[in-house]
Amino acid sequence: MASSAAEEVIMSNRRVIMSNRRVILKGHVTGVLTEDDMELVTAAVGIAVPAGSTAVLVKILYLSVDPYMRIRMRNHLEPNYIPDFVPGEVMATLGVSKVVASGHPDFKTGDHVWGMMGCEEYTLVSHPESLFKINHPEFPLSYYIGVLGMTGLSAYAGFFDVAKPKKGDYVFVSAASGAIGQLVGQLAKIKGCYVVGSAGSDEKVNLLKTKFGFDDAFNYKKEQDLNATLKRCFPQGIDIYFENVGGAMLDTVLLNMRIRGQIVACGMISQYNLERPEGIRNLFSIVTKRIRMEGFIVLDYFGTYRKFEEEMAGYIKEGKIACVEDVAEGIENVPAELIGLFSGSNVGKKLVIIAQE
Numbered sequence: 441m442a443s444s445a446a447e448e449v450i451m452s453n454r455r456v457i458m459s460n461r462r463v464i465l466k467g468h469v470t471g472v473l474t475e476d477d478m479e480l481v482t483a484a485v486g487i488a489v490p491a492g493s494t495a496v497l498v499k500i501l502y503l504s505v506d507p508y509m510r511i512r513m514r515n516h517l518e519p520n521y522i523p524d525f526v527p528g529e530v531m532a533t534l535g536v537s538k539v540v541a542s543g544h545p546d547f548k549t550g551d552h553v554w555g556m557m558g559c560e561e562y563t564l565v566s567h568p569e570s571l572f573k574i575n576h577p578e579f580p581l582s583y584y585i586g587v588l589g590m591t592g593l594s595a596y597a598g599f600f601d602v603a604k605p606k607k608g609d610y611v612f613v614s615a616a617s618g619a620i621g622q623l624v625g626q627l628a629k630i631k632g633c634y635v636v637g638s639a640g641s642d643e644k645v646n647l648l649k650t651k652f653g654f655d656d657a658f659n660y661k662k663e664q665d666l667n668a669t670l671k672r673c674f675p676q677g678i679d680i681y682f683e684n685v686g687g688a689m690l691d692t693v694l695l696n697m698r699i700r701g702q703i704v705a706c707g708m709i710s711q712y713n714l715e716r717p718e719g720i721r722n723l724f725s726i727v728t729k730r731i732r733m734e735g736f737i738v739l740d741y742f743g744t745y746r747k748f749e750e751e752m753a754g755y756i757k758e759g760k761i762a763c764v765e766d767v768a769e770g771i772e773n774v775p776a777e778l779i780g781l782f783s784g785s786n787v788g789k790k791l792v793i794i795a796q797e
């Protein structure tokens with residue numbers, strides 16, 4: 441099991457972290473992300489809650505690796521929805537942590553929280569209002585990296601609020617075995633939709649059909665003619681496409697949408713490692729089929745988190761939602777695990793154990 445290499449001492453009744461391993465971005469990245477773009481460093485620091493501040497110091501137990509981290513490694517010339525990572529500084533990601541010192545009245549030592557933290561062993565959170573306290577100790581803490589955290593909320597908000605599905609809708613999900621895709625497919629079944637998923641291996645396709653209850657699934661890497669495959673899976677066309685990958689998949693889906701169908705643009709992972717995004721040729725289908733295509737950013741839904749959490753917790757307890765996690769261990773493995781998302785090495789929600797309690 442992972443053990444923390446950070447050194448902590450008590451000085452003047454305050455907990456001080458003397459050394460802290462962290463993953464930094466070496467420089468902005470263009471093209472394919474490699475391990476050379478990131479570095480694990482041991483920072484000799486004296487991290488503590490400053491006297492009189494409302495910051496909290498957390499010990500990180502689990503970190504999430506997510507595709508959007510690659511987007512933050514670019515040097516955006518236009519303002520982006522989230523700040524770029526700064527070369528030479530610790531990267532940020534979502535994590536599950538334990539509070540080890542607190543200057544904030546709403547957080548006490550021993551509380552478990554999830555939210556944005558550094559890619560490191562300990563983080564000083566200067567605005568703890570952004571953290572969510574973990575309300576359901578009956579679930580594994582790791583669920584707050586996935587099904588009960590940001591990815592679960594993305595699936596829920598994107599499917600229910602953006603797509604507004606109806607019973608009987610024909611739903612297609614790409615990257616369907618991944619963190620968000622597996623949940624969208626199961627939410628679609630709860631709603632009474634017909635759902636098909638695409639994934640990048642036979643093992644993943646099997647998981648979609650046997651564990652997550654998809655009506656059908658295919659391995660897009662094996663299909664010679666994606667258009668023919670979608671026509672076979674959806675002879676009457678697609679009502680809702682939950683878009684996770686972009687590129688050729690989006691282009692082909694456009695030809696297979698029903699009139700007044702909807703495309704929920706959650707992400708386009710196939711484009712994140714490209715220096716220049718690919719073009720889409722079939723956009724005129726949006727006109728002829730009166731398609732509504734709408735993007736969303738999960739950050740806009742954080743204010744609705746507690747409502748989502750209760751509903752999703754209920755589904756899990758009722759056995760209506762299952763989740764598959766892909767667990768790695770050790771902060772030194774964060775770079776490789778992040779890179780693995782772009783070749784599909786993960787089966788389910790990728791997370792990294794950083795420390796035991």
Ligand SMILES: NC(=O)c1ccc[n+]([C@@H]2O[C@H](COP(=O)([O-])OP(=O)(O)OC[C@H]3O[C@@H](n4cnc5c(N)ncnc54)[C@H](OP(=O)(O)O)[C@@H]3O)[C@@H](O)[C@H]2O)c1
Binds near residue numbers: 788
């Ligand atoms: N809008 C938002 O607020 C929001 C929030 C979170 C995530 N997202 C987006 O949601 C999508 C899914 O994220 P996730 O966290 O659930 O990741 P994930 O699906 O767990 O992992 C990424 C998966 O994408 C697939 N993939 C990688 N490169 C690909 C390529 N070139 N072509 C096709 N598929 C490829 C791989 O699966 P296969 O083996 O099946 O290829 C890989 O396992 C991403 O696009 C992400 O950026 C959006």
